[in-house]
Amino acid sequence: MKICITSQGDSLDSQVDSRFGRCQYFIIADTESSEFEAIENSNVSGMGGVGVQSGQFMAERAVRAVLTGNVGPNAFRVLQTAGINVITGVSGVVKTAIERYNKGELKPIQDPSVDSKFGMPGMGKT
Amino acid sequence: MIISVASGKGGTGKTTVATNLALSVPNAQILDCDVEEPNSHIFIKPEIKSKEYVFIPVPKVNEAKCDGCGKCQEVCAYNAIAVVNKKVLIFPELCHGCGSCSYFCPQHAIKEVNKEIGFVETGKKRDLLFTQGKLNIGEAMSPPVIKAVKKHINSAQVNIIDAPPGTSCPVITAIKKSDFCILVTEPTPFGLNDLILAVEVLRKLSISFGVVINRSDLGDRKTDDYCRKENIAVLMKIPFKKEIASAYSKGIPAVEQFPEYKQRFKDLFNLINEK
Numbered sequence: 001m002k003i004c005i006t007s008q009g010d011s012l013d014s015q016v017d018s019r020f021g022r023c024q025y026f027i028i029a030d031t032e033s034s035e036f037e038a039i040e041n042s043n044v045s046g047m048g049g050v051g052v053q054s055g056q057f058m059a060e061r062a063v064r065a066v067l068t069g070n071v072g073p074n075a076f077r078v079l080q081t082a083g084i085n086v087i088t089g090v091s092g093v094v095k096t097a098i099e100r101y102n103k104g105e106l107k108p109i110q111d112p113s114v115d116s117k118f119g120m121p122g123m124g125k126t
Numbered sequence: 127m128i129i130s131v132a133s134g135k136g137g138t139g140k141t142t143v144a145t146n147l148a149l150s151v152p153n154a155q156i157l158d159c160d161v162e163e164p165n166s167h168i169f170i171k172p173e174i175k176s177k178e179y180v181f182i183p184v185p186k187v188n189e190a191k192c193d194g195c196g197k198c199q200e201v202c203a204y205n206a207i208a209v210v211n212k213k214v215l216i217f218p219e220l221c222h223g224c225g226s227c228s229y230f231c232p233q234h235a236i237k238e239v240n241k242e243i244g245f246v247e248t249g250k251k252r253d254l255l256f257t258q259g260k261l262n263i264g265e266a267m268s269p270p271v272i273k274a275v276k277k278h279i280n281s282a283q284v285n286i287i288d289a290p291p292g293t294s295c296p297v298i299t300a301i302k303k304s305d306f307c308i309l310v311t312e313p314t315p316f317g318l319n320d321l322i323l324a325v326e327v328l329r330k331l332s333i334s335f336g337v338v339i340n341r342s343d344l345g346d347r348k349t350d351d352y353c354r355k356e357n358i359a360v361l362m363k364i365p366f367k368k369e370i371a372s373a374y375s376k377g378i379p380a381v382e383q384f385p386e387y388k389q390r391f392k393d394l395f396n397l398i399n400e401k
Contacts, residue, residue: 046205047204048205048266049204049217049220050205052217053205055210056209059211077217078215081215082210082211083211
């Protein structure tokens with residue numbers, strides 16, 4: 001099963017990026033084989049609608065869950081329609097996040113965790 | 127004639143300059159294009175005579191016709207559409223109303239419907255004509271409302287545009303096609319920093335401009351030095367005076383409280399007219 005972790009770097013030792021739409025990298029990992037792919041996020045400095053765009057990308061890559069810090073309302077609507085589980089509040093090392101997900105420690109949320117524009121430069125990051 | 131009043135930095139005194147200028151020259155109209163928070167009306171106190179609503183076209187999908195091909199998502203330059211599981215999701219607040227989605231839809235399944243985003247009001251205070259736009263709360267796209275305000279420009283009059291702060295799309299929309307732009311600044315590091323950005327915008331747009339320094343006796347000399355170095359005319363200086371601030375806080379324009387300012391703003395207009 002494929003899941004996506006938003007990451008600040010391109011390896012499993014990188015830190016989880018707390019932003020979804022504007023994360024540095026999407027790490028798409030296979031939970032069974034422990035193989036992964038790091039994809040640089042071209043939406044990092046997009047003008048607007050990056051949550052929608054990043055959500056669309058997740059749907060295209062057919063991931064089953066997204067592990068990240070926060071998700072805004074637009075991205076959440078796309079992910080939810082695509083049937084992708086959204087898990088927020090994830091931090092620390094990517095590898096550990098995957099392990100925790102595999103152990104069933106991380107639970108999906110039912111509502112967006114932050115408002116629009118949260119991931120814009122200069123806005124409150126957590 | 128169109129004179130716009132812009133600033134770069136917010137809170138430097140655009141509305142002070144725009145309203146006092148409008149009240150000092152004959153045959154004038156003031157157009158408040160700061161549609162996110164128009165406040166010229168506080169000083170002009172016009173009698174509002176008409177109100178028209180502003181709409182932008184946003185897409186609506188006929189689900190019976192849509193086959194979920196994703197072309198609309200692909201052509202949308204503003205990320206206002208997602209297509210997942212063959213279902214089209216539309217985000218109207220991101221839509222710029224460009225119409226690409228309906229134009230390119232192979233199934234002709236997208237129709238554009240009007241969405242109200244704000245309104246324009248017109249009115250009068252004695253001989254001064256007044257127009258203002260107001261963007262609805264929660265809307266992000268102010269340029270269509272600004273354009274609707276600017277439709278009321280009358281070439282037989284002196285049109286004074288109170289522009290929004292900053293240097294982005296709303297400002298460009300407001301000041302475009304002006305014959306002259308007054309940049310209001312204050313002699314502080316922030317004021318100067320944003321003045322420099324605004325000057326770059328005006329040079330790019332090839333609009334003649336000059337500077338008014340508000341609260342001119344505060345801060346430092348760097349704004350004067352910059353204008354001299356860049357060969358930019360300083361058209362007027364307004365001192366930091368408690369009486370002006372006090373009148374402002376009560377919604378009284380300086381020209382009404384201090385008659386000598388009427389002449390000063392007339393002089394400012396004449397200076398611009400000569401340029």
